[in-house]
Amino acid sequence: MKALLVISHGSRRDESNMEVQRLTDTVRPLVSERFGIVEAAFLELASPLIPDGISLCVSQGAKEILILPYFLAAGRHVAEDIPEIVAASQKRHPDVSMTIAPHLGGSELMAEFLAGSACLPQE
Amino acid sequence: MKALLVISHGSRRDESNMEVQRLTDTVRPLVSERFGIVEAAFLELASPLIPDGISLCVSQGAKEILILPYFLAAGRHVAEDIPEIVAASQKRHPDVSMTIAPHLGGSELMAEFLAGSACLPQE
Numbered sequence: 439m440k441a442l443l444v445i446s447h448g449s450r451r452d453e454s455n456m457e458v459q460r461l462t463d464t465v466r467p468l469v470s471e472r473f474g475i476v477e478a479a480f481l482e483l484a485s486p487l488i489p490d491g492i493s494l495c496v497s498q499g500a501k502e503i504l505i506l507p508y509f510l511a512a513g514r515h516v517a518e519d520i521p522e523i524v525a526a527s528q529k530r531h532p533d534v535s536m537t538i539a540p541h542l543g544g545s546e547l548m549a550e551f552l553a554g555s556a557c558l559p560q561e
Numbered sequence: 562m563k564a565l566l567v568i569s570h571g572s573r574r575d576e577s578n579m580e581v582q583r584l585t586d587t588v589r590p591l592v593s594e595r596f597g598i599v600e601a602a603f604l605e606l607a608s609p610l611i612p613d614g615i616s617l618c619v620s621q622g623a624k625e626i627l628i629l630p631y632f633l634a635a636g637r638h639v640a641e642d643i644p645e646i647v648a649a650s651q652k653r654h655p656d657v658s659m660t661i662a663p664h665l666g667g668s669e670l671m672a673e674f675l676a677g678s679a680c681l682p683q684e
Binding site for chain 1: 565567569570572573574576577578580581584587588591592595627629631632633634635636637639640660662665666667668670671672673674675676677680681682
């Protein structure tokens with residue numbers, strides 16, 4: 439069973455965290471052929487934190503977890519914090535394959551997405 | 562003249578800030594029919610800061626500035642900090658129209674974008 443774990447920063451503002459949870463709920467059926475499990479987790483300030491999100495996937499039977507950093511730029515959180523946290527979880531779940539995908543903002547199509555009508559109000 | 566100002570958080574990691582600048586450079590020709598000026602600015606930790614980014618647009622002749630929060634979730638930065646900073650700049654440039662667009666993550670198409678091949682590695 440494959441899992442997709444969407445990692446975002448987390449906010450003191452509940453609405454912000456709920457926004458990411460809603461996004462994850464919307465993504466779930468879109469990727470159901472590839473991922474039997476789709477969950478969200480947070481780097482800080484909100485639950486579940488990344489190790490708990492990983493455990494949540496494992497408890498549902500995940501043998502492979504793709505971790506998607508839902509971040510726009512590869513700052514220290516993406517470059518250092520997330521890999522360190524995932525590496526620590528990997529040690530606790532040595533039989534589960536964990537891969538960190540490129541961060542969302544690294545997509546070659548981001549500029550096009552930003553420029554598109556979805557993001558910029560039309561005249 | 563209309564300007565598009567892409568606001569991101571800013572990072573202590575230069576590469577992260579350069580990533581946003583490169584994105585802005587890629588967006589510029591894609592929106593050139595609507596925006597004669599396209600610049601990036603940062604909430605903190607990197608230059609130009611938002612007030613300087615706004616001044617940069619004004620110095621190039623911007624009469625209208627669309628401010629796009631390049632953020633995925635509407636945490637305090639999006640909900641409070643950016644509006645406050647823009648409001649202060651608005652007072653310094655009363656003859657320039659400034660509008661804050663919805664943050665990038667608020668796009669209805671984000672889930673589809675995330676689920677698409679651009680972001681998730683294919684089998």
